[in-house]
Amino acid sequence: EADIYQTPRYLVIGTGKKITLECSQTMGHDKMYWYQQDPGMELHLIHYSYGVNSTEKGDLSSESTVSRIRTEHFPLTLESARPSHTSQYLCASSDFTALGGGYTFGSGTRLTVV
Amino acid sequence: EDQVTQSPEALRLQEGESSSLNCSYTVSGLRGLFWYRQDPGKGPEFLFTLYSAGEEKEKERLKATLTKKESFLHITAPKPEDSATYLCAGGAGTALIFGKGTTLSVSS
Numbered sequence: 001e002a003d004i005y006q007t008p009r010y011l012v013i014g015t016g017k018k019i020t021l022e023c024s025q026t027m028g029h030d031k032m033y034w035y036q037q038d039p040g041m042e043l044h045l046i047h048y049s050y051g052v053n054s055t056e057k058g059d060l061s062s063e064s065t066v067s068r069i070r071t072e073h074f075p076l077t078l079e080s081a082r083p084s085h086t087s088q089y090l091c092a093s094s095d096f097t098a099l100g101g102g103y104t105f106g107s108g109t110r111l112t113v114v
Numbered sequence: 115e116d117q118v119t120q121s122p123e124a125l126r127l128q129e130g131e132s133s134s135l136n137c138s139y140t141v142s143g144l145r146g147l148f149w150y151r152q153d154p155g156k157g158p159e160f161l162f163t164l165y166s167a168g169e170e171k172e173k174e175r176l177k178a179t180l181t182k183k184e185s186f187l188h189i190t191a192p193k194p195e196d197s198a199t200y201l202c203a204g205g206a207g208t209a210l211i212f213g214k215g216t217t218l219s220v221s222s
Binding site: 006033035040041042043045048056058090092102103104105106107108110 | 157213
C-alpha cells in the first residue's frame with residue numbers, strides 16, 4: 001500500500017545529542033516537505049525538496065538539515081538537540097504535477113528534548 | 115504577507131447540530147484552497163481542494179465552499195466521529211500555508 005512513514009513516533013532525548021528523524025514514502029512523489037507543529041499553532045514549513053539532490057529551507061528558521069539522496073527518503077537531522085526543538089515534526093509528500101491532490105502526511109514524530 | 119486565519123478556534127456541538135467553520139485567506143496567486151482533518155497524535159488527512167470562487171465539494175456530512183476571500187466547511191448533522199481538528203491551507207508557490215485550525219467536539 002502506498003504510504004508515507006515516519007520513525008520514530010516518539011523520541012525523548014537529552015540536550016546536545018544528534019538525532020535523525022526518518023521519513024520515507026512509497027508513492028514515487030517528487031516533492032517532500034518537513035513541517036513543525038506546536039499545540040494550537042499553524043504548521044510551519046522548515047524544509048522542502050523538489051527531487052533528488054534538491055533541498056531548500058522553508059519560512060521557519062530551523063537549525064536542522066535535510067538530505068534527498070533517494071526519491072523515497074527525506075531524513076531530517078538535528079546536530080545538537082536543544083529544549084527549544086521540542087515539537088511535533090510532520091513529513092509530507094506530493095505529486096509534482098498535481099497540486100489538487102494535496103499533500104499526504106506521515107503520522108509525525110513527537111520530539112521532546114530534556 | 116500570505117496568511118490563513120481560521121475561526122472559531124474551538125467549537126462544541128451536539129450530535130445533529132449543524133454548523134460552519136470559517137477560513138479567511140490572503141494568499142497571493144492562490145492556486146488552491148485545501149481542507150484537512152487531523153486527529154490527535156496523527157498527521158493531517160486530506161479532505162478537499164477548491165480552485166475557484168463559487169466551487170463546492172462534498173464528502174459525507176462535510177461540504178466545502180470557496181469565495182474570493184473565504185472558505186467555509188459546513189458540517190451537517192455531525193456525529194461524534196467527526197470530532198477532530200480541521201485545518202485550512204492555501205497553496206500558491208513553494209508549499210501550503212496553514213491556518214491554526216478549528217478543533218471540533220461533537221457530543222452525543
